[in-house]
Amino acid sequence: MKGTFVNFSRNLFMAAVVFGLAFLPVPAAQALTCSVKPDNIPITLTYHGAQLSITGQSASGDDLIVTITSEPADTALKYKEKVGGLVWMKKGTLEFKDTPHIYMLYSTDELGRILNAEDLNHNLLGYEALRAHTRIEDSGGNPADLKWFDEYIKFKKEEKVYDIQEGRVVRQHGVDGNTYQVDVAWPYQAPPGLYTVEVLAARDGKVVDRSSTSFEVKSVGITKFLSKMAFDQAGLYGIMAVVIALLAGLAVGAVFKKGGGSH
Amino acid sequence: MYMYLPIALTSVNYLVVMGLGLGVGLLSGLFGVGGGFLMTPLLMMIGIPPTIAAATDANQIVAASASGTFSHWRLGNVDFKMGFYLLIGGFLGGAGGVQVIKILRATGGADFMIKMTYVIMLGLVGSFMFVESLHAMRKNKKATATSEQTSTPAKKQGGFFAALPMQVYFEKSGVTHSALVPLVLGTFVGVLAAIMGVGGGFLMVPVMIYLLRMPMHVVVGTSLFQILFTCIEVTYLQAYSNHTVDFMLALLLLVGSVFGAQIGTVLGKKLHGEQLKILLSIIVLAVTVKIVLELVMEPTILLSYAGGH
Numbered sequence: 215m216k217g218t219f220v221n222f223s224r225n226l227f228m229a230a231v232v233f234g235l236a237f238l239p240v241p242a243a244q245a246l247t248c249s250v251k252p253d254n255i256p257i258t259l260t261y262h263g264a265q266l267s268i269t270g271q272s273a274s275g276d277d278l279i280v281t282i283t284s285e286p287a288d289t290a291l292k293y294k295e296k297v298g299g300l301v302w303m304k305k306g307t308l309e310f311k312d313t314p315h316i317y318m319l320y321s322t323d324e325l326g327r328i329l330n331a332e333d334l335n336h337n338l339l340g341y342e343a344l345r346a347h348t349r350i351e352d353s354g355g356n357p358a359d360l361k362w363f364d365e366y367i368k369f370k371k372e373e374k375v376y377d378i379q380e381g382r383v384v385r386q387h388g389v390d391g392n393t394y395q396v397d398v399a400w401p402y403q404a405p406p407g408l409y410t411v412e413v414l415a416a417r418d419g420k421v422v423d424r425s426s427t428s429f430e431v432k433s434v435g436i437t438k439f440l441s442k443m444a445f446d447q448a449g450l451y452g453i454m455a456v457v458i459a460l461l462a463g464l465a466v467g468a469v470f471k472k473g474g475g476s477h
Numbered sequence: 478m479y480m481y482l483p484i485a486l487t488s489v490n491y492l493v494v495m496g497l498g499l500g501v502g503l504l505s506g507l508f509g510v511g512g513g514f515l516m517t518p519l520l521m522m523i524g525i526p527p528t529i530a531a532a533t534d535a536n537q538i539v540a541a542s543a544s545g546t547f548s549h550w551r552l553g554n555v556d557f558k559m560g561f562y563l564l565i566g567g568f569l570g571g572a573g574g575v576q577v578i579k580i581l582r583a584t585g586g587a588d589f590m591i592k593m594t595y596v597i598m599l600g601l602v603g604s605f606m607f608v609e610s611l612h613a614m615r616k617n618k619k620a621t622a623t624s625e626q627t628s629t630p631a632k633k634q635g636g637f638f639a640a641l642p643m644q645v646y647f648e649k650s651g652v653t654h655s656a657l658v659p660l661v662l663g664t665f666v667g668v669l670a671a672i673m674g675v676g677g678g679f680l681m682v683p684v685m686i687y688l689l690r691m692p693m694h695v696v697v698g699t700s701l702f703q704i705l706f707t708c709i710e711v712t713y714l715q716a717y718s719n720h721t722v723d724f725m726l727a728l729l730l731l732v733g734s735v736f737g738a739q740i741g742t743v744l745g746k747k748l749h750g751e752q753l754k755i756l757l758s759i760i761v762l763a764v765t766v767k768i769v770l771e772l773v774m775e776p777t778i779l780l781s782y783a784g785g786h
Contacts, residue, residue: 257481260481291782294781298589302771302776366780436483441484448718451724452712452713452714456712459540463542463547463731466544467738
């Protein structure tokens with residue numbers, strides 16, 4: 215009975231210590247927070263991307279790394295190679311496994327000065343870390359040359375869905391304490407989906423805190439209606455596309471004849 | 478200025494897209510080609526994925542060719558009988574061509590052969606039309622007085638074609654052929670078009686001019702009539718089985734192309750058959766040069782989405 219009580223008080227004490235540590239890890243430190251505005255991006259008919267603002271509070275001296283990513287997925291792409299020493303042709307398909315469709319990274323300093331290579335790699339920060347995690351396979355399932363990863367980054371950058379800008383995160387010291395902010399031009403090329411924003415704070419080459427939030431990009435109105443119809447009622451959608459095109463063509467043909475009758 | 482495309486999942490400047498429609502629609506009304514060999518690469522350049530570019534272009538051609546066929550029909554330039562035979566052949570050939578591709582793909586290295594066939598066909602057709610129409614233009618200038626005599630005997634067919642059974646007189650075109658001739662030629666173009674992944678207007682037009690000996694203006698109208706039906710079929714099948722038709726993109730394109738087709742038809746009335754032929758041959762040759770350059774020069778990005786030509 216006594217033993218149980220001792221155990222209980224020890225557990226209580228341990229819990230208090232852990233609890234206290236979690237909230238007061240270092241004197242004068244401010245807990246890392248993260249919020250994104252807007253957290254909901256509607257894709258309307260006139261959508262052409264959006265302006266995102268990621269803000270939060272952080273401890274004053276910490277370096278920060280902000281990432282926006284989607285869930286890792288597999289992407290199949292055609293690759294071109296020189297055939298017969300003369301012409302460039304699509305030779306086959308390469309599968310890029312476990313890589314996010316979207317990868318954007320912003321930081322307060324150069325990545326290499328914030329964390330060492332091992333920590334960057336472990337936290338999937340930077341293209342080198344992505345390279346280490348990505349598996350590239352040809353259509354036969356054999357691992358492909360790693361040079362294709364560079365091409366993959368080039369392809370994604372061209373699509374505006376991969377972006378790294380070191381030193382873009384701005385820190386301010388004001389009445390609200392220490393805050394940070396980064397404004398991101400969200401590319402219209404990014405498909406609808408749920409995206410994760412994660413902020414990581416580092417001090418003396420070690421990760422000390424992290425915080426995350428998410429935002430959703432989704433179709434609304436006629437954009438939603440058409441994309442839903444194209445997949446759920448494909449037959450009707452096809453007939454609609456044909457009939458409207460036919461009517462438009464015939465109508466303009468008829469009107470033009472009247473207008474240009476004097477020819 | 479911008480419109481978001483629900484299937485292509487990208488945003489485009491609608492003035493640019495309507496402009497593309499207008500330009501390619503003009504070529505369509507003028508020459509009787511669908512213009513897919515120009516439109517698909519142009520759409521890819523503004524960021525539309527290849528499979529969606531090709532399928533949506535077919536949807537747009539439905540409008541442009543309906544508009545063009547309608548005006549050419551009013552001008553009396555559509556040979557429905559000939560178009561019907563070619564169409565049946567085209568459907569058969571298209572279905573056969575798809576099977577041929579499956580076999581080629583299974584053996585590997587098919588893409589190289591397809592691309593080469595495409596370049597060679599474009600090059601041959603373009604050069605032949607260019608030389609022939611240049612020659613004809615010179616001859617017409619020399620012999621304006623005796624023009625009636627030179628044009629009539631050309632319409633008579635040689636021994637082999639005349640010996641075939643099922644001879645039919647095509648009033649609109651003023652030619653007599655065995656029904657088998659347009660059927661077989663339609664099938665041939667259908668097979669090639671399916672293999673190359675294009676509509677085949679640029680092949681069908683020379684076939685009608687040189688092998689079926691139809692007058693240029695009837696060729697344009699009849700070709701549009703045939704393209705109309707082919708593209709209706711393609712649009713429906715692509716929408717139904719691949720979900721690759723972007724209706725918003727098609728709408729933007731067709732707003733331009735239906736007007737373009739009308740302008741093309743009016744413009745075509747003012748030009749001679751030979752002038753039309755030489756212009757078309759120049760466009761076909763320019764496209765050939767562009768494709769050859771693309772093949773030979775190292776691309777800046779070696780990866781791409783699947784689909785396209």
